Amino acid sequence: MCRTGSLRNQVEDFLFREAALLDEWRLDEWVDLFTDDARYVVPSTDLPEGDPARDLVFIDDDIVRLRARVARLNSRHSHRESPRSRTRRFVSNVRVEETGDGELRVSANVLVYRFRSGEGAPYVGAIEYILRRDGGDLRIAYRRAVLDLEDLAWHGAVSIIL
Amino acid sequence: MDIKDLIVDDRDRGVFRVHRSCMTSAGLFEQERERVLDRCWIYLGHESEVEAPGDYRRRTVAGRPLFFIRGKDGQVRVFLNSCPHRGAMICRRDAGNAGVLQCFYHAWSFSTDGDLIGVPGEDAYGPHFDRTEFCLKAPPRVDSYRGFHFVSFNPHVEDLVTYLAGARDYLDLVVDQAEEGMRVVPGSNRYTIKANWKLLAENSLDGYHLVPTHRTYVDYIAGFGTDDSGDTVSARPPGAAKALGGGHCVSENISRNGRPIARWHPVFGEEARERISLVRRRLVEKYGEERTYRMADTSRNLLIYPNLLIMDFVAISIRYIEPVAPDRMDVTAWHLVPREESGPALATRLDSYLTFLGPGGFATPDDVEVLESCQAGFRATEAEWSDISRGMLNPSPGTSDELQMRGFWRQWHAHMQGRNTTNVQDR
Numbered sequence: 205m206c207r208t209g210s211l212r213n214q215v216e217d218f219l220f221r222e223a224a225l226l227d228e229w230r231l232d233e234w235v236d237l238f239t240d241d242a243r244y245v246v247p248s249t250d251l252p253e254g255d256p257a258r259d260l261v262f263i264d265d266d267i268v269r270l271r272a273r274v275a276r277l278n279s280r281h282s283h284r285e286s287p288r289s290r291t292r293r294f295v296s297n298v299r300v301e302e303t304g305d306g307e308l309r310v311s312a313n314v315l316v317y318r319f320r321s322g323e324g325a326p327y328v329g330a331i332e333y334i335l336r337r338d339g340g341d342l343r344i345a346y347r348r349a350v351l352d353l354e355d356l357a358w359h360g361a362v363s364i365i366l
Numbered sequence: 367m368d369i370k371d372l373i374v375d376d377r378d379r380g381v382f383r384v385h386r387s388c389m390t391s392a393g394l395f396e397q398e399r400e401r402v403l404d405r406c407w408i409y410l411g412h413e414s415e416v417e418a419p420g421d422y423r424r425r426t427v428a429g430r431p432l433f434f435i436r437g438k439d440g441q442v443r444v445f446l447n448s449c450p451h452r453g454a455m456i457c458r459r460d461a462g463n464a465g466v467l468q469c470f471y472h473a474w475s476f477s478t479d480g481d482l483i484g485v486p487g488e489d490a491y492g493p494h495f496d497r498t499e500f501c502l503k504a505p506p507r508v509d510s511y512r513g514f515h516f517v518s519f520n521p522h523v524e525d526l527v528t529y530l531a532g533a534r535d536y537l538d539l540v541v542d543q544a545e546e547g548m549r550v551v552p553g554s555n556r557y558t559i560k561a562n563w564k565l566l567a568e569n570s571l572d573g574y575h576l577v578p579t580h581r582t583y584v585d586y587i588a589g590f591g592t593d594d595s596g597d598t599v600s601a602r603p604p605g606a607a608k609a610l611g612g613g614h615c616v617s618e619n620i621s622r623n624g625r626p627i628a629r630w631h632p633v634f635g636e637e638a639r640e641r642i643s644l645v646r647r648r649l650v651e652k653y654g655e656e657r658t659y660r661m662a663d664t665s666r667n668l669l670i671y672p673n674l675l676i677m678d679f680v681a682i683s684i685r686y687i688e689p690v691a692p693d694r695m696d697v698t699a700w701h702l703v704p705r706e707e708s709g710p711a712l713a714t715r716l717d718s719y720l721t722f723l724g725p726g727g728f729a730t731p732d733d734v735e736v737l738e739s740c741q742a743g744f745r746a747t748e749a750e751w752s753d754i755s756r757g758m759l760n761p762s763p764g765t766s767d768e769l770q771m772r773g774f775w776r777q778w779h780a781h782m783q784g785r786n787t788t789n790v791q792d793r
Contacts, residue, residue, distance in 0.1 A: 246726055250460060251553035257713055260553035260701040262726030264717065272589075276582040276728055283579065284731035321738075355556035357696070360738070361731035 215300050215310055215335065218342045223293040226365055231274040234365070238344045239336055244270050245348040246366055252350045262362050277365075284363035289320035291364055295331075307345065308335040314349070318364060325358035327351060327366055369397075373779045374751075375772075380758040382772055383751040386744045389562035394782075395692040402672050402781045403428040407509070407516040407529050409674040409686050410434060412700070414513065414549035416442060420463040420478060426688055426696075427517060432505065433457040434515065435464070437478045442510070444517055445480055445502040456502070467502070476502050512541045513548060532610030536668045540678050542653065543627040543661050544704030550684070551716070555699040557725045559734050561741035563673060563687045563695035567774055569733055570675045570685065571617045571667050573607070573765035574756060579736055583728040586721070587623055590632040605664070607763045607770040613671030613777025615770035619679070621665045626681060626715040627704070628662040633721070638714050645711075669770070671777055676702075681719035693741050699724060 225234040238244075246263040247254035256264035265273060280286045297313040310333040317326050334346035349366035356362070367387060372394075374383040388394060408428050415423050415434075422435035424447060431447035433456070447455050449469040456467050456476065466483070468475040475484035480502035488495065507518040509526040514537070516526055527534060541548055559566060569575065577584055605619040624631025628646035630639045649658040665679035675685040682702040687695050701719050703712060722729045743749070754775065757767020780786065 248553040248555055250556065254553045256716060258551065258716075260551050260555065260699075260716070260724075261720070262555060262724055264720055269721070272586050273728070276586065279582050281581040282732070284735040321742075355558070355696075356725050357556075357558040359725075360557050360559050360734040361725040363725075363731040363735075 211302070212298060212300050215308065215342070216298050218335070219295050219298060219310075219312055223295050227291050227293055229288055231277055231365070235271055235274045238267060238270060240267050242267050242270070242344055243346050246362055247348070247350055249351050249353050249355050284361055289318045289364060291319075292317045306337050308342070309333070310335055314366075316364070316366060318359065327359065328353060329366070331366075369782050372782070373775060375776065377758065380755055382755040382758055382768070383753055384775055386747075386750055386752055389564065389741065390692050390744050392692055395689070397782065398689070399429065401784065402778060403689065405520045405523065405781060406672055407518045407523060407526055409670065410444060410515045410517050412513055412548075412550045412684065412702070413442060413510065413515065418463065420465055422457060422462060422464060424457045424460050428519060430505070430519070431455060432517065435478050439479070442515060443479060444504055444508045444515070446505065449474060450482070450500040450503060474500070480504070512537060529612060530670070531612040531614055532608070533612070533614035533616070533668060533670050536610070536616055536666055537676065539661055539666070540676055540682060543649070544706065545648070546705040548702050549705050550700045551703055555724045556696070557734070558694060558696050559737050560694055561737035562692055563689035564778070565737045565740055566687050566695060566697065566733075567669055567673065567675070568754075568771045569737060570677065571607075571615055571669055571770040571774070572768070573605070573617055573619065574768070575736070579732050580729045583722055586728055587633060592622060592632070602659070602663070605765040607765050607767050609769060609773025609776075613774055615669045615671075615773040617667045617765045617770050619665050619765050621663055621679065623680065624718065625662055625665060625679065626711070626718055634714050634718070638710070641711055669774060671774060677723065680722045681715050683719065683723050
């Protein structure tokens with residue numbers, strides 16, 4: 205019981221640190237949290253269970269494209285985020301499951317408010333992670349942000365990291 | 367302002383201007399619904415979205431709630447999504463399968479071909495009650511071309527093939543890429559742009575904006591290097607922009623980037639090289655070098671007037687624009703793939719789509735931003751005109767010229783004035 209509690213604390217610390225890196229636009233540090241075989245996926249709103257190998261999703265990045273996504277977001281030519289939006293992330297309902305092979309299966313609810321050009325709206329959803337132990341640290345091997353929104357009527361795009 | 371003055375089109379001086387009220391006026395938006403959207407063929411969906419008997423899809427098309435369903439006889443039928451009894455929506459999910467359609471209000475039920483087959487307590491209606499008066503209603507006209515289903519709210523609209531004019535050949539060029547026909551993969555990208563819908567029709571055909579607006583995409587692809595082995599395009603004439611009649615337009619590019627059919631590029635990875643060359647060989651056997659060149663080495667952004675785009679470049683996207691208000695459009699995009707592709711071939715294509723296309727891609731978010739920026743700029747009403755004159759004096763306009771956009775606007779302007787046709791040989 206005690207062990208689960210401390211594991212959750214450790215994972216929550218990791219997720220809160222990750223959220224801060226994103227809200228502070230420290231994206232180079234953020235992308236360093238990922239393993240080289242990592243995947244970042246955002247399914248389409250009408251198919252939350254969508255599989256990028258079969259279905260149309262919004263985002264399916266391997267580490268090469270994820271780093272390119274960060275480079276793009278760091279550029280002033282990433283027009284939807286230049287100037288950058290203000291975001292504030294709330295991460296909660298964290299559940300942790302040890303899979304036995306040194307990996308952790310984690311899910312968390314997330315609420316990301318985004319403000320820009322006189323408008324503000326939330327992205328609401330859940331993020332599923334596979335975290336891998338790397339010495340004393342955790343690394344992200346898989347990160348899937350599943351939106352509860354029915355469409356992108358409020359935002360027009362997924363222009364930030366969800 | 368009189369409608370005829372909304373566009374200045376001076377072919378001798380090379381002046382083409384659109385008055386910005388075309389994008390902002392509520393009055394023009396209402397007239398446009400009647401004179402453009404309600405007179406044309408409007409895209410509904412693809413046959414592959416309803417494969418099995420009873421499969422249905424719900425859509426909003428030119429403001430109307432509709433659904434289409436495959437009947438037990440295999441035929442696709444389209445119905446207004448409103449109970450003939452009191453109006454409630456019959457179909458209340460975006461997609462599903464049904465043997466019988468039942469309204470949840472008074473439980474009237476309908477067969478998949480629209481007949482009223484059940485009325486609880488029917489005797490209470492008396493002897494003159496006629497079930498045939500309460501069949502599900504279809505839009506005035508329904509037709510399809512090679513798997514693409516359209517509806518029209520204009521009972522007198524020309525048949526679909528006539529309507530498609532020169533766009534038909536380009537649709538063929540897309541569909542013929544597949545050996546076993548095309549299908550839409552599950553999932554759609556739905557997003558809203560707070561801008562006038564015509565701006566996206568324009569933007570989707572606009573080659574001039576590619577490098578400045580999408581610089582991060584261009585740089586990303588350039589980072590993979592290019593493939594100069596077996597150069598099939600250098601000796602070819604550059605791309606072209608064309609008005610295809612009826613307001614349909616195309617921007618046709620020589621593709622130096624990759625195309626899943628069938629032009630390998632380093633971005634696809636070395637393991638895809640052999641596979642893609644096999645596809646190309648298959649195309650040459652079937653269609654010959656010339657048509658293969660058009661399919662594989664050229665890409666096309668095709669506008670089926672007024673509000674459907676087939677974007678056939680890094681992958682094939684069907685992009686439908688639903689005008690909602692003068693300053694708002696809802697966009698739905700689907701991914702069209704050859705049925706025979708699976709495994710690694712499908713994976714390459716799905717991946718290629720996401721690099722550029724879609725609201726999470728490396729380019730579409732910038733287009734969303736730029737269109738909203740234009741719409742916001744239009745509030746400066748003293749700046750009255752937008753210029754679309756690029757290449758107007760060029761006898762063979764290229765893809766960064768704007769003939770394709772003028773073709774769209776000329777047809778729109780003719781429709782708004784109650785006229786029907788425009789000259790295909792526009793400049």
